Amino acid sequence: MTQVTKTYLPDPEKYKRYIDAIFASGWVTNNGPLVRELEARLEAYLGVKHLILVSSGTAALEVAYRVLGLKGEVITTPFSFVATTSSLMANGLAPRFADIDPRSFNIDPERILERISPETSAIVPVHVFGNGCDVEAIGEIARAHGLKVVYDAAHAFGVRCGGKSLLEHGDISTLSFHATKIFHTVEGGALVTDDDELAQKARFFRNFGIQGPESIPALGVNAKMNEFEAAMGLCLLDDMPAILDGRQRVYERYRDALEGVVQMQARRGDCTRNYSHFPVVFESEAVLKRVEAALHAVDVVPRRYFYPSLDTLEYIVPPQPMELSRRLSERILCLPLHDRLDAKIQEKIIATVTSSL
């Protein structure tokens, strides 16, 4: 069976050497040496000032909202993974959706403007499938209206735009290092910021708000990454060039075969790609269902990222119908993409998609 993605696992001998070191030291969690090493290496790899590791991408969002002191309403996109919205609500924040640009799949800055109210404290956009948002327009809106910006950059690991990391935009960007993402620590995530004070706050916020043995200045949570997870990240970081090469090969085969056959995401021209997903958009949901059934019949499991559109969640009351996001989410499918996808299987996927249109 070919799934939409396949978790990359490093050389087990290499991972075992890290595990042996953990057993030798007995230090398994609480800001251990491997967590600190991975933070430093990721800061250098991504070209960012501060990177704070946490236990998941969702925890990264929640810590970000808390250290920025968000309250009231937050403008966000309905076209994302559920955690973007549910993390807001779990922290007492009211999501206010702004519809998307159906070509880029990202939140539309014009729609953001229409949603600003006296209660608005922040904007939480998503760089969907690693495609950079209109960070210039969003930054201008935020400055003009005194709003914070947290980018959910769960898909944007390593993406650079105009020569700098996409993660440098906004007050904080968050990453997910879940096993299904291109770089992972089994479960994990990170906050990225260039603000020294926010970085410091995030560091003690992830540890119950404890700053020192006798100082608990903030209301924190437990969002720590452990040493076993950091060891996985250290192994994967060495292998990133090979992982990205493999993904690029698969991505380009899809693109060459399907360009003009199905609708694809319009990408920002000045950004690099990380080949995180291969989304394709069909004419209608009926066509999507036909393609999906045909793929299932040959043991291939694509995923409907993202479906349903988050404005349709039962707990969004009163409803905020988002027409463009709904129309996209009904018609979009992510095809299997990982660094070792077999060329023959990929040909079968391409042939199946093409012949069921």
Ligand SMILES: *Cc1c(COP(=O)(O)O)cnc(C)c1O
């Ligand atoms: C994966 C993902 C998350 C959640 O990350 P976890 O590490 O699974 O908590 C949040 N937002 C987006 C856009 C994601 O794809």
